[in-house]
Amino acid sequence: MPHIDKDTVLKINSISVSFDGFYALTDVDITVKRGTVHFFIGPNGAGKTTLLDIICAKTKPTMGTVIFYPNGRDRVRLTGLKEHEIVREGVGRKFQVPSVFVNLTVLDNMILSLKGHKGIWDSIFRRPSKEDFNRIDAVLDKVDLRGCQDLKAGSLAHGKKQWLEIAMQLVQKPEIIMLDEPAAGMGKAETIKTGEILKEIKQECTIIVVEHDMEFVKQAADTVTVLHEGKVLLEGNISDVLADKTVRAVYLGRGGER
Numbered sequence: 460m461p462h463i464d465k466d467t468v469l470k471i472n473s474i475s476v477s478f479d480g481f482y483a484l485t486d487v488d489i490t491v492k493r494g495t496v497h498f499f500i501g502p503n504g505a506g507k508t509t510l511l512d513i514i515c516a517k518t519k520p521t522m523g524t525v526i527f528y529p530n531g532r533d534r535v536r537l538t539g540l541k542e543h544e545i546v547r548e549g550v551g552r553k554f555q556v557p558s559v560f561v562n563l564t565v566l567d568n569m570i571l572s573l574k575g576h577k578g579i580w581d582s583i584f585r586r587p588s589k590e591d592f593n594r595i596d597a598v599l600d601k602v603d604l605r606g607c608q609d610l611k612a613g614s615l616a617h618g619k620k621q622w623l624e625i626a627m628q629l630v631q632k633p634e635i636i637m638l639d640e641p642a643a644g645m646g647k648a649e650t651i652k653t654g655e656i657l658k659e660i661k662q663e664c665t666i667i668v669v670e671h672d673m674e675f676v677k678q679a680a681d682t683v684t685v686l687h688e689g690k691v692l693l694e695g696n697i698s699d700v701l702a703d704k705t706v707r708a709v710y711l712g713r714g715g716e717r
């Protein structure tokens with residue numbers, strides 16, 4: 460077994476995915492470090508969403524493995540597990556489409572999420588404990604929604620809905636969360652705030668993000684992996700990426716996708 464750095468939280472090993480002979484990903488190797496904000500960027504069709512789908516087992520790879528290195532526990536091979544098993548291991552995913560219960564309050568959404576694994580029945584009939592409420596308060600503080608507890612989730616502005624979804628992930632104490640274009644549809648101020656939130660929560664949770672907004676990437680990224688046509692083109696910090704001629708040619712030169 461190869462030696463693994465204790466800072467490593469996730470290893471993507473030689474992942475390839477073919478959809479009826481078309482390779483959406485080819486031989487992708489990525490190491491994600493614990494406690495970092497790690498971006499996957501690249502042009503449309505590069506394979507970013509497919510890669511998130513592989514990590515959370517929504518899609519099965521044709522080849523390769525994904526290994527998760529939890530804090531203080533043995534490594535877990537994610538490839539081969541079911542989606543709910545991966546969530547239970549501590550790897551969460553926020554999808555592009557919002558999935559809050561619009562007719563419930565922010566607080567009730569948080570309670571449901573906290574107790575998600577125990578089922579809706581338990582959420583309705585067993586009052587959350589003092590610790591549960593403390594946990595919820597602390598997480599809502601982090602995303603600046605503490606004052607919104609009693610508002611219906613459906614009444615929140617777009618940005619706040621996205622933050623609520625991040626909070627609903629975070630309250631389950633995952634070790635990794637994956638976000639697909641969290642800043643899509645946000646204005647400048649909301650985007651900057653989202654970047655601040657990610658930098659704050661990486662203290663307790665590694666964050667993998669797919670995003671197109673380069674200002675946002677610059678603000679929040681510790682590491683950036685550039686994908687192009689299903690392959691890793693470059694990996695490094697934001698300055699490495701911005702300085703790279705090939706990256707500029709295939710992606711940045713076109714102004715990202717916006």
Ligand SMILES: Nc1ncnc2c1ncn2[C@@H]1O[C@H](COP(=O)(O)OP(=O)(O)O)[C@@H](O)[C@H]1O
Pocket residue numbers: 478482483501502503504505506507508509510
């Ligand atoms: N289920 C699927 N069946 C066939 N082709 C797919 C499927 N999912 C993705 N693809 C193709 O794989 C490539 C990568 O897609 P995707 O991962 O969504 O790219 P990105 O998120 O970087 O824009 C695209 O060419 C896309 O059309």
Ligand SMILES: [Mg+2]
Pocket residue numbers: 507508509
């Ligand atoms: Mg995508």
